[in-house]
Amino acid sequence: MTIHIPHITDRDIREHVTYRQAMTALRSALLEDVDPATDFPRQILELADRKQLLFMPSQSREWVGTKLISVNPLNYRRSIDRVQGVYLLMDFDTTTPRAIIDGSELTELRTAAMSMVVADALLPRDAHTVMLFGYGAEARAHLLALKEIRPSLSEVVVTGRNQVKAEMFAANAAEHGWDARIGAARSPESTIPQADVILTVTGAAEPLFDSSLVKPGTLVMAIGSHNNDRREVEGELLGRSYVIVEDRATAMREAGDVTMAAAEGALTDDDLIELHDFVRDPRLVGRDKPVVYKSVGMSWQDLAVAAEVYRRVPQGRR
Template identity: 40%
Template sequence: MIPHLPLTLDPAAAVRALADALAAGLDPETAPPRTAVPVPAGELLLMPAAAGRYAGVKIAGVAPANPDRGLPRITGGYLLLDGPTLQPLALLDGAALTALRTPAVTALALDRLAAPGARHLVLFGTGPQAYGHLDALLAVRPLERVTVVGRRPGPAEELAAHARARGTAAAVGGPEAVAGADLVVCCTTARTPLFDGRLVAPHAAVAAVGSHEPDAREVDTALVRRSALYAEARSAALREAGDLVAAFAEDGPAPLANLSELVTGAAVVPHDRPRLFKSVGMAWEDLAVAAAQYKSTTGLSAT
């Protein structure tokens, strides 16, 4: 029987796992693309990857109607394999893995893109990813203030209360709060821009993580045009990142650095204009975090 591993890594450990994978030479540009299959309930995603001692595959479901039923929007499972033999090693909860690795990717990027004195986070969204992003960013940045922007006041206030319980001043606000933000994170199901990109201050860093479809976007062309641009991988972003695809269609392509270049220091990080990181989620990230969980559970070394 394949053992089922509980996901016990904290956000800081997940961030380290991703950084270590990239520092070891993983090239996100060569990672296999996800396969997306429409189904009556939404979408099924197949996400395979292999690197070093491990391989793995996530089967994820995206069911947009689930939250109205009191169920998670993201479902699925992860199978971790031994790399040389492809023998199964462990099963992990795919939704929990996604909820951990997506904020860890954002935290890894924003820790490098944030201005040195960044303290004020404006957070769009009130679902599990919003909570995960708050916790992940608190693991890497000394935040002092959080402004939550949500469609419904009740869930927005609940997230603000969670932030206050973590020792950070927090309140509910509107989209215009981006004008005073050091960091802006968008983790919503929006399909059109959430705010006016002209309001974002030149020193601010922005992450848009809510969609992986070329016709959905959380930020507008104005922000893309103003910003230094970063993504997990250029190949994935140009396939799936509607925030960039739509802006490039309107305004022409722009230079785009990937996460590996950001982590290794090869990417330039200016501080005279906004920095925008767009993620769509990639299979290598699931593998890196799942392998770190396996090594932590079994006591194996990181090599």
């Protein structure tokens, strides 16, 4: 028997699924259907020139699926996404394939939406300023998602290693309603103490800023790395912050920001707050310290959002 497997494109996702809808799917999965600690560990295959292949399977009560993506840090030279791939969604009962979904757009959507589950619980309703390190696809997705949950956010300061790309990103953000500036116009050193959100979405191996500048109550979302030998923020910051992670064991295995801070004696795994617990009780996090959300991305997130994409995209577009 021949099975027709529909292809859901990046355009289909952008047209039919909002960040809020993806947030709801992720929050519901955590509350009703998923224990991140029991998720299948992803397989990371190292290729030449720091390229990677990631195989990320997961299962829920209704669905089974897997993502196969590549991560190519050299793609910035070609002005194409460093993360590319596909997602195969199958129903749980028969394991019949139901859709092939654009893996890059799915990754951007679920990563930003997962960040917003945290941000929506913590950011004041009058939050104003974002300090952004990076200017790639996830930077774009996070700004769009932040605007969706906090329309009060109006200022973003963009910095990165390529001045021209930072300027182009800032110009694009301005077209979407942001008062966007680049680091040359307003330095990170002057912005960080005033920022409501510090967002790092880079491939950096070393910390991007002086953590002593971060004040209590500031939300730091460190999204860029899933390697245990690379980090975007200093261990000192994690040591004096509430630290939220998707899963303790995963963070201690894969999140360089966490593993290196632990190696320096700044924290232990007992200091980490798991998303599973935070979603149930946001009061675990106060305003008396900075908050660091460190994400590496997990397979259950892809599955939850892929299922939501499948439900939201009209059958005629699949």
